[in-house]
Amino acid sequence: MSDFDEKRYRTEDHAGTFPQLKPGPERSSAQIDADHEVLMRDGYVIIEGLLSREQCETIKAEGLQLLNKTGRNPFEGHKTQRVYYVLSKTRITDDLATHPRILGLLDKLFMPGYLLSQSQIINIQPGEAPQALHFDDSFYRLPRPRQALGAATVWAIDDFTADNGATVVIPESQRWDDERTGLRNEAVPAVMPAGSVVFFLGTTWHGGGENTDRAARFGITHQYCEAYVRQQENYLLELSKDRVRATSPELQSLVGYNIYPPFMGMVNGMHPLRLLN
Numbered sequence: 165m166s167d168f169d170e171k172r173y174r175t176e177d178h179a180g181t182f183p184q185l186k187p188g189p190e191r192s193s194a195q196i197d198a199d200h201e202v203l204m205r206d207g208y209v210i211i212e213g214l215l216s217r218e219q220c221e222t223i224k225a226e227g228l229q230l231l232n233k234t235g236r237n238p239f240e241g242h243k244t245q246r247v248y249y250v251l252s253k254t255r256i257t258d259d260l261a262t263h264p265r266i267l268g269l270l271d272k273l274f275m276p277g278y279l280l281s282q283s284q285i286i287n288i289q290p291g292e293a294p295q296a297l298h299f300d301d302s303f304y305r306l307p308r309p310r311q312a313l314g315a316a317t318v319w320a321i322d323d324f325t326a327d328n329g330a331t332v333v334i335p336e337s338q339r340w341d342d343e344r345t346g347l348r349n350e351a352v353p354a355v356m357p358a359g360s361v362v363f364f365l366g367t368t369w370h371g372g373g374e375n376t377d378r379a380a381r382f383g384i385t386h387q388y389c390e391a392y393v394r395q396q397e398n399y400l401l402e403l404s405k406d407r408v409r410a411t412s413p414e415l416q417s418l419v420g421y422n423i424y425p426p427f428m429g430m431v432n433g434m435h436p437l438r439l440l441n
């Protein structure tokens with residue numbers, strides 16, 4: 165009989181030189197446990213006070229310079245400015261993508277080695293109509309109800325109000341089957357002061373809100389996914405090696421410089437981080 169243990173081989177981290185990053189103590193706390201409980205109950209959780217007003221002002225000042233075109237269709241929003249390719253253009257969102265309160269939640273949701281799926285700056289301008297309600301991991305075409313294969317954050321860099329386009333979410337919709345479609349009167353606005361974040365599951369129905377205010381609403385979103393499904397953004401083509409070298413080990417792992425055991429992510433049978441050295 166062979167002494168080959170298939171399950172261990174499939175699940176263990178075999179990398180010697182670049183073992184999988186271990187979460188630090190800041191990624192497990194009573195607060196994160198409490199956030200997780202709300203998230204699993206309601207499908208979303210609002211976490212306030214993660215960024216100071218000054219941090220928001222700095223992020224916004226740089227982010228505003230990147231804003232340009234408005235959306236190409238109603239889903240993007242004809243009065244909404246979106247910055248794609250964010251990690252190549254600016255470093256202002258890096259610390260949001262890897263914030264310990266967010267990674268701590270993701271550690272509880274996904275297998276180690278989970279990935280960043282996409283990043284955007286979203287500036288909803290006055291007069292914008294409500295975005296069509298949707299759930300983010302719908303392109304993983306597996307029947308619902310099911311576990312979320314993705315999750316998202318929307319960071320409020322301005323105050324998010326019921327009038328200025330705060331993200332709207334439908335509580336408990338993460339449990340719905342494929343027959344049910346989100347209705348606008350079921351959605352509640354994620355009202356929160358600047359510096360807060362709404363975190364929701366990839367299965368939770370939500371959308372960008374209508375902006376009837378006089379000012380725009382500046383937000384930053386990151387989406388994440390399990391390591392074994394495809395990312396929306398092709399970071400390995402988008403980001404130069406120099407760009408990746410300049411980021412934190414956590415962000416390097418999130419964009420795809422990691423191994424999901426035993427092999428996913430390999431280059432020439434080895435760990436992709438070897439390419440950066």
Ligand SMILES: O=C(O)CCC(=O)C(=O)O
Pocket residue numbers: 286295318329330331332370371372373383
């Ligand atoms: O900007 C927001 O509040 C959410 C946008 C959104 O859900 C999307 O574009 O997929």
